[in-house]
Amino acid sequence: xxxxxxxxxxxxxxxxxxxxxxxxxxxxxxxxxxxxSVRKKKKYTLWDRITIEKGSLKRFAETHNIPYMYxxxxxxxxxxxxxxxxxxxxxxxxxxxxxxxxxxxDIPANGVINAHSSLLPAYRGAxxxxxxxxxxxxxxxxxxHYIDKGMDSGDILIQKKFDIPYKYSYGExxxxxxxxxxxxxxxxxxxxxxxxxxxxxxxxxxxxxxxxIEDKEYxxxxxxxxxxxxxxxxxxxxALNHICKSILFQYKVLDPCEGKKSKHSIQCKDxxxxxxxxxxxxxxxxxxASLILGKIRIKSL
Numbered sequence: 001x002x003x004x005x006x007x008x009x010x011x012x013x014x015x016x017x018x019x020x021x022x023x024x025x026x027x028x029x030x031x032x033x034x035x036x037s038v039r040k041k042k043k044y045t046l047w048d049r050i051t052i053e054k055g056s057l058k059r060f061a062e063t064h065n066i067p068y069m070y071x072x073x074x075x076x077x078x079x080x081x082x083x084x085x086x087x088x089x090x091x092x093x094x095x096x097x098x099x100x101x102x103x104x105x106d107i108p109a110n111g112v113i114n115a116h117s118s119l120l121p122a123y124r125g126a127x128x129x130x131x132x133x134x135x136x137x138x139x140x141x142x143x144x145h146y147i148d149k150g151m152d153s154g155d156i157l158i159q160k161k162f163d164i165p166y167k168y169s170y171g172e173x174x175x176x177x178x179x180x181x182x183x184x185x186x187x188x189x190x191x192x193x194x195x196x197x198x199x200x201x202x203x204x205x206x207x208x209x210x211x212x213i214e215d216k217e218y219x220x221x222x223x224x225x226x227x228x229x230x231x232x233x234x235x236x237x238x239a240l241n242h243i244c245k246s247i248l249f250q251y252k253v254l255d256p257c258e259g260k261k262s263k264h265s266i267q268c269k270d271x272x273x274x275x276x277x278x279x280x281x282x283x284x285x286x287x288x289a290s291l292i293l294g295k296i297r298i299k300s301l
Contacts, residue, residue: 019178036070047293121206133236155199
């Protein structure tokens with residue numbers, strides 16, 4: 001298959017998707033469309049529309065002159081019409097947030113593939129990065145696999161693993177999985193061009209499911225964890241800002257190994273982990289904007 005014969009539509013949301021798009025477009029693969037997946041809500045507001053239309057995926061599409069749409073129903077008629085109108089023959093997913101049905105899966109001649117941020121079959125589900133850090137895993141990774149009717153259960157095309165060191169921040173981990181996912185996509189696309197894809201069946205046994213969690217679940221039984229374990233969890237996730245919710249401050253955990261102290265602390269089984277709060281007026285401005293514009297209902301996105 002010739003490289004220029006592959007017509008890709010990317011489906012995703014946020015930074016992870018942008019990392020994959022940068023890798024693929026940087027090697028001149030033809031991305032003919034971008035679909036932004038929006039989490040479905042019962043009611044939408046003007047704030048919802050503004051945050052979507054000012055988001056990074058739309059900016060990327062405009063910069064690269066790529067047809068773009070957003071939807072809260074990836075299996076709906078609008079999405080099907082878009083996929084057919086741009087002539088895609090391969091769908092690449094990076095953080096879609098919805099399971100695709102056969103009416104979508106059957107459209108592209110070369111199938112639908114997904115970049116999942118874990119080493120499948122481990123951590124199937126919507127939030128693998130959080131659970132990998134929470135469970136103190138020492139190894140992370142990315143899997144490119146075919147999409148089928150199940151949840152992250154399709155045949156595996158490639159996997160890449162990487163070490164998760166102590167002091168790996170939330171941002172660093174996000175950057176790493178985006179980088180590795182981009183590398184994986186390029187290798188898979190090169191194999192597709194060369195006719196060298198060798199899908200492998202997944203094990204039905206997958207271990208823990210990486211489900212979404214509520215804010216109240218971010219707070220763990222820290223008195224059962226060591227300072228090092230507590231720091232690794234808080235530093236590697238955004239848990240602290242979910243635990244200490246504020247419209248004025250951001251919260252940052254301090255490294256226990258450096259002996260820093262502040263008036264804010266979390267007691268662990270072998271001492272304390274300290275954190276600090278930093279005034280951030282941007283949080284307040286964003287919160288006020290969301291409160292005001294969030295009261296203006298709109299009929300649909």
